[in-house]
Amino acid sequence: MPSRRVVTGRSQEPRRRFAEELRLLRGARGESLRQVGERLGLDPSTFGKMESGESLGSPEIVEALDQHYGTPGLLLTLWELALADPSQFREQYRRYMVLEAEAVSLWHYAVSAPPGLLQTPGYAREALAAGGLRGEDLNQQVEARMGRRKLLEGDNAPPFRVILSEAVLRTRLCDTEEWRAQLEHLAQTSESPNIKLQVLPFSAGPHGLMNTAVKFLRQLDGTTVAYTENDVRGELIQESSRVEHLQRTYDAVRDLALSPAESHKFVTRMLEEAPCEPST
Incomplete structure (x- = not known):
C-alpha cells in the first residue's frame, strides 16, 4: 500500500x-x-x-x-x-481560572460535589486523592483550591449564587469528621451576604442539567462566559448564543430549587443527620 x-x-x-x-x-x-x-x-x-x-x-x-x-x-x-482537541481542555480550564478571578459575579450549578470555592481543606484533599493525586502534588492542589476561596471573602467579594443538587449533600466523605466540617461550612456560607445558596431536591425530577455542572462568570465589560463539566471533559464557552441557552436552562433549574431560606434549613437538617465520629 x-x-x-x-x-x-x-x-x-x-x-x-x-x-x-x-x-x-x-x-x-x-x-x-x-x-x-x-x-x-x-x-x-x-x-x-x-x-x-x-x-x-x-x-x-x-x-x-x-x-x-x-x-x-x-x-x-x-x-x-x-x-x-483534547489537549486544549487543560488550557481552557486555565483560562477559566483567570476569568474567575476577574469576574464581577458568579453563578454555579453543582451536580455531585460542592464547588471548589466552597470546599473545605478536608473535602478537597479526599476528593483530589480519589482522582489519583498523591504526595506533594496533592498538597499543592489542595493549597491552590483553598486559595481560590479568598475570592468570596472581604467587602469587595463578588455576588455568588450556587445551586447544589441534593446529591452533593448525600455523597459523603469517608472521613465523617471532615464531612461534618464540610456541611457546617456550607451552612455558614449560605448566610453570607454575597452568597445565595439553593438546594435542588431529588423531588424536583428531571431537568436540563442533570449530568452537567455549569459555571457562569460575568465580566467587567458586561459579557458572560460559561464553563461546563461532566465526567470526562470540561469546556469553556464564550459564544453568546450558547451561553444564553445555558443561562435559560440554569434559570429553569433555579425555579425548581428550594429558596435560600429553605435551603439553609435543608443543609442544617443534613448536618443533624450526619454521623458523628465515635468518642474514644
Whole structure:
C-alpha cells in the first residue's frame, strides 16, 4: 500500500494549523497586525496571540476574520477543530481560572460535589486523592483550591449564587469528621451576604442539567462566559448564543430549587443527620 502523500505540508495538529492559517492569510493580504486590528476595531495584540498559538480567540472574532479575509466558514471550522482537541481542555480550564478571578459575579450549578470555592481543606484533599493525586502534588492542589476561596471573602467579594443538587449533600466523605466540617461550612456560607445558596431536591425530577455542572462568570465589560463539566471533559464557552441557552436552562433549574431560606434549613437538617465520629 503506497504511503500517504502530504498535500500541503501544513500542520496536522488543529491548534497549530489554525494559527498557521491566520498567519498565511494575513501575509497574503500584506497587512500588519495593527492594520487588521484597526479594520476590525480590536486590539492588535489579540491577533498576535492567536497567530502565535497563545490564544484561540472567541467565535465572534474568528467570524469577523473569516469575513475580513473572504474565507466564509473556513477559519471558524479550524477554530472549532482546535477547540475540540483534547489537549486544549487543560488550557481552557486555565483560562477559566483567570476569568474567575476577574469576574464581577458568579453563578454555579453543582451536580455531585460542592464547588471548589466552597470546599473545605478536608473535602478537597479526599476528593483530589480519589482522582489519583498523591504526595506533594496533592498538597499543592489542595493549597491552590483553598486559595481560590479568598475570592468570596472581604467587602469587595463578588455576588455568588450556587445551586447544589441534593446529591452533593448525600455523597459523603469517608472521613465523617471532615464531612461534618464540610456541611457546617456550607451552612455558614449560605448566610453570607454575597452568597445565595439553593438546594435542588431529588423531588424536583428531571431537568436540563442533570449530568452537567455549569459555571457562569460575568465580566467587567458586561459579557458572560460559561464553563461546563461532566465526567470526562470540561469546556469553556464564550459564544453568546450558547451561553444564553445555558443561562435559560440554569434559570429553569433555579425555579425548581428550594429558596435560600429553605435551603439553609435543608443543609442544617443534613448536618443533624450526619454521623458523628465515635468518642474514644
